[in-house]
Amino acid sequence: MPSDHTNDRRTFAIISHPDAGKTTLTEKLLLFGGAIHLAGEVKARGAARRARSDWMKIEQQRGISVTSSVMTFEREGITFNLLDTPGHEDFSEDTYRTLTAVDSAVMVIDVAKGIESQTRKLFEVCRLRNVPIITFVNKVDREGREVFDILDEVANLLALDVTPMTWPVGMGGRFEGIYDLATKRLLLPEGNSREFQGKVIQTSGLDDPQLDEILSADTLAKLREDVELAGVGYPEFDPVAYRNGDLTPVYFGSALKEFGVDSLIEALASFAPPPRAQPAEPAPVEPTHDEVTGFVFKVQANMDPNHRDRIAFMRLCSGTFKRGMKLTPSGHGKPIAIHSPILFFARERELADEAYPGDIIGIPNHGTLRVGDTLSERADVRFTGLPNFAPEILRRVQLKDPTKTKQLRKALDDMAEEGVTQVFYPEIGSNWIIGVVGQLQLEVLLSRLDAEYKVAAGLEPAPFETARWVSAENPKDLEEFIALNRGAMAKDRDGNPVFLAKSAWEVGYIADRYSKVKFAATRER
């Protein structure tokens, strides 16, 4: 009997603003989950060692770093797949799109800073797909804002219900631990480093006289008062509201001092959804569907220009994937045998020859696989809803050698199809415009144009700042809008009409004036 793995996967991402502590938390999650040992483990069991070196070899040969894109760890029978959402200068459309391949997210915020810009953008993408969110308020070992202040900011800025699940006992220099509101357990710091080393006191509640012995009087008084207020001010945790993306449970902790990491893993295991049905045509695909299906949410190009191969990251949506299996990509019909997939696995597993819904498979290929492609055994489904996101940086492309127009167009189309950059062909004028979500993509574009397509090009500022896909229920309204705004109109790679705006403010202004036209910041591929 094949065992059913549809309930034991938790595929998630961490969303945060740079510096909030994502890397630190990731390390601690892997450590608690036992996977990080893998990195330094010399005497791994034979099979595991072979499999690990399999992918190391692929990385070395191809100059591609894939290990950090997907991190897997196991705990108490649950397999966690943590997908990296690159931030900082690597911020790109991939960062957004990774969120379409997860079933839930952990939002990390800095207790001193609250919700910051990048967190908010990533949150909006989660909301598009009703991805449920667990909040982790980090760095309570440092001075931070009032707990109520943070909770209310999450509730108000993100329009979510919030339920505090734990409560910090003091902060910064007066940090005395974390109180778990449900289990009534108190987690205490130890030693000079004031880290969490497993010291837990079971209390009967905040009136428990033990607490008077352990905590300082004023901290305890404030804790009692705060928790009483919180009980009145915030709703009880409702798992259904959480899974619908309407409520976020909030955990306080310190990734650095290892406070709250365990509770977070427990929360993911008990509340976060296992793989869900995925939107597809002709009908949504349930994870219990027999046939193997999945979609490509990211294609990682080789950094080494001598090798043109790529790794396509596929999220498995249904069926049991086996090494060597033949799958057919949507769009171009020919089945491909997947002999050397990169399977990400935790330490305890034997050589991973199988993968289950929620798992990610890396598929080496020479450019056949594109972002948004569906792969399936019988080629009778197509996943929908993998969006393009409105670019946040637009540049005009300057061709240095005018005889290379054709090559440039091919290159821009290719890269748009891969999902690296977007390209817009203005209705008026011949200056093509490219759009990206993060700055680094501009450099990637130029170096790939040069190395792979032998096209020397430069970029100059465009008179536009953002773009929106336009549509209207009545085609006449759209035609009229396009006719009146031709100077700001362009077509994307697939010929869809796009309005180029000078500023976000202009988008709002124009949208108000043309109420029958829809301005979309995302487009389904």
Ligand code: GDP
């Ligand atoms: P990322 O940019 O979100 O990946 O953040 P990092 O994990 O790299 O953390 C940014 C900085 O904050 C580093 O100097 C970390 O050591 C520090 N940091 C992360 N978590 C904590 C925490 O819980 N407490 C304190 N005091 N510092 C932290």
